Amino acid sequence: MPVAPLAVEARDLAKTFRSGWLRRRETAALRGASLRVPRGAIFGLLGPNGAGKTTLLSILATLLLPDSGSATILGHDVVRDAFAIRRRLNMASGNASFVWSLRPAEVLSFYGRLYGLHGRALRRRVGELLERFELLPHLKTEYNELSTGLKQRLALAKALLNDPEVLFLDEPTLGLDPDVSIRIRSQIGELRRERGTTIILTTHYMREAEELCDRIAFIKSGRILAEGSADELKRQIRIGDVVALRLDPAVPAGLAELPGVLSVQARGERVECTVDSSEKRLPDILKWLCDRGVLVRDCQVREPDLEEVFVELAR
């Protein structure tokens, strides 16, 4: 069987939810979203609340049927071949929930059986995952008594039961302590390195996306507004570089009127000038300040971070 070069391909996916009396109230969650994810990539979906991230992920995970458009996972259509795909994908959500009275090993054994694992193979897989996610000390604890971090680790363990080729992670570090988040991020990275798993993750944490993802798509109001690597996105969005200056006297009048200066903001002792290109504008700014006898005590240039790109796009 030929191997599909793309793990995930979505074309013009649209989904509208209908609710209320006679289902008259309509909410368009996706309005023609398209994306292509190569095998083995970690792909991030960023966007504000209600942007359509979870809807897109749910369609790709075969949990939701699209109104129009098409999508394939590992070459299989998500609508027609849902059962074939389900053997090869899995999903974990930030607010995962399992049957409350079950203990961690029982949760894994139940879902392991649904993936067709049994006997020694099932016991070995469950044991491996309990150990890997450090759940062994909690074998006697029922699910509803586990802490949020442990629940999250169990959700990730469940998501690896079938050794998925494609893994969907919906806000995997939502509400977790920083140390647990770091550990989970490292486990996500390991998965790709060790097994070549294709991972699509949604997150609100820009640092997480920047650290983990090869490519990122920004989604808003059901449309993908921009896509690329973190660096590409920063260049694409062109929100400018920031030149931070410590001056004496503090803020000279007229700085904002210089060519290429997009905005000037005073932050404590510093002045932050957002410019279209620091390479082009910094010499002019320094010369202008020097001509006016302003002393430049410190000067730092930084590119915008992903969070600023996100804020710009979400506007």
Added chain:
Amino acid sequence: MPAESWAAEWVRLTAFAYRNLIMARRNVFFVFELTFWPGVAMLSHGLLTRFLDLTPEMTAFILVGTIALSAVQVCQLDVAYAVLFDIWSKSMKHQFLTPVRVHHLALGSWLVGVGRGVVVWALMALIGGRAFGFDFIGAGPLRVVLFLLGCFLTALVIGLLVCALVVLFGTRAETSAWAAVNFFVMLAGIYYPISVLPGWVQAISAAIPLTYFLDGIRAGYGFPPASAYPFATGFALSLLYVILAHWALAAAITRSRRTGLLLKLSE
């Protein structure tokens, strides 16, 4: 299908049996379902037959209905639990993310339901026999086996319909898990022959398999059956309804994937 796939099919089916068994073992609520309510039903109805000074045959007529209600109720609840556990814990999507099909969840949980139904029958037969002299195999062992199998098939149909309602309407339909069975057994002539029902209701009763299974076992206690082959008719109807109910649940799941309710019922 290769041998390994058959094994995987069987394992998927037993997953639901595994979960139902753990839940049954761990929750005191399930012990009540299995012993308290059936015990109370058998004792109260048995005492009623004493008060009314009924003959052993009439006592059997009533108590067979009591057993039918409890066995069907317990068994169909197990089928409904395949979906209800996930509704209550908001974990519905995880099970439909796996390559599981309707027959896995229905038959797997039904197996446990059959086991629990047999326990209920044995307990009620024991109480009925000891306390009220009810001869629980008086109708003949074959009739008893066919009757119980008929009750469990009826439970499978009701359980599948309850699952379909819950998947379609969410928690609003949850009460149907307890209400549906009472409605069906009332129409099937649980404590009376269906001839006492109004004509148009009798037409509905004639379409319910349990009517024929009750008819079949009561024939063993000397009550002439309304149809020539009550068990054959009951099984034929059951088979038809199992297929229809299976289709209804599959259609409900597809609709739930379309409307997004499957996701709303999760997390």
